[in-house]
Amino acid sequence: MPPRFERKPRTAREEELLELARQTLPAGVRTPSFSPEYAMVVESASGCRIRDCSGNEYIDYLMGSGPHLLGHAPPAVIEAVQRQLAKGSSYLLVSEPAIELAAAIVRTVPCADRVCFNNSGSESTFFAMRIARAFRKRDKILKFEGGFHGMHDYAMMSNQWTRDARRLPRPSPNSAGIPSAIEEEVLIAPFNDLEATAAIIEEHVDELAGVIVEPLQRTLPPRPGFLEGLREITRQHGVVLIYDEVVTGFRLALGGAQEYYGVVPDLAAMCKGVASGYPISILCGREDIMDHANPMRQIQGDHVAQTGTFSGNPIACSAALATLGELEKPGTYEQLFARGRRLMDGLQEILDAAGIRARVSGEPPAFQPWFGVDEVFDFRSTQGADAALGNRFTELLLDRGIVKAHEKFFISTAHGDREIDETLEAFAEVAAEIAG
């Protein structure tokens, strides 16, 4: 039996750091639950474990919100980064790791004829939309209700945090400070509803540049035929289909969700999972669309400016190449999926056995439980879920030495059978407490 977790009280140093953070960080202290008592300052992380400054060690399923497919601080990535560090960190000019990485992406990601590098998921979805507009010479972007594409103005519409959902296709801004004019440029459709989506596309086709979708929306898988239908209708009208593979890129397969679900978009944005936590994101896609990033097009006036000081820096590219090298080893995905499957199915079975109404949704490498509902398939169907119980579940796991995000569990290759066993045991205890 593994030793039971008992949280050590906060040290004076951790209290001091938390207080300093409160005084200096306007966004506040990010905690693994909504209750301040669970606030922690991270001291270090390795493999599937994370430690706070008071000496508590947790099994980590937050995994930095997804990037650590190989677990924290994987040796192969550290070694590759260390080799690059002494050679310099950022040149603006293209480097050997950047070119090798671009070639590797073209080799592994089905839609990728050409590749551009950025630093965050938000940047790559932002540039994907801009390039789609330049290609189509139209302005509007359609996204799905509850889908998340990052922090820029066009993306922060009707995402998973929406409170005042409007009648579709009207968007609801998710932040103050977004110019109201942007609302006119974004259309919202219901995920997994092909008929309603097709009707919106057809009505607005003359002003529509692109459709952006998370192929696995948060943890909601596409219904059979949904992505296929979306592909067909966008192709039929020449509208650019963009996959936001910021989460699914490398996580569901080397070729991302487009390989996993077998439907290839025109453009894709990838980020988490690419470089084991080093800041890099990738925009890739069809040659004729991506060609708008070619500066030679300045002459014809349809060049899309998309560059950045740190974009394609050799440290992040080296980390990505090393990550890819590890993921390409035979059996990696089989193991990742097998462990994730045990945990995901195990959680559903434990909740069912305890008589707790809940649905676990997702794919084995990234999933989440929704309490108080039987079925989830789009944003509105998740709105009936019991968020307070979800938060209690998160906190009861924290009390047992397990960290997860408010939403998902992220599995890595570093989560071994032992940790999966321990987690299943904790699920059973938590379920008994909730049911009890």
Ligand SMILES: Cc1ncc(COP(=O)(O)O)c(C=O)c1O
């Ligand atoms: C699907 C998806 N797209 C885009 C983003 C934004 O990425 P970043 O936080 O790197 O800007 C996220 C971040 O969680 C995401 O989950």
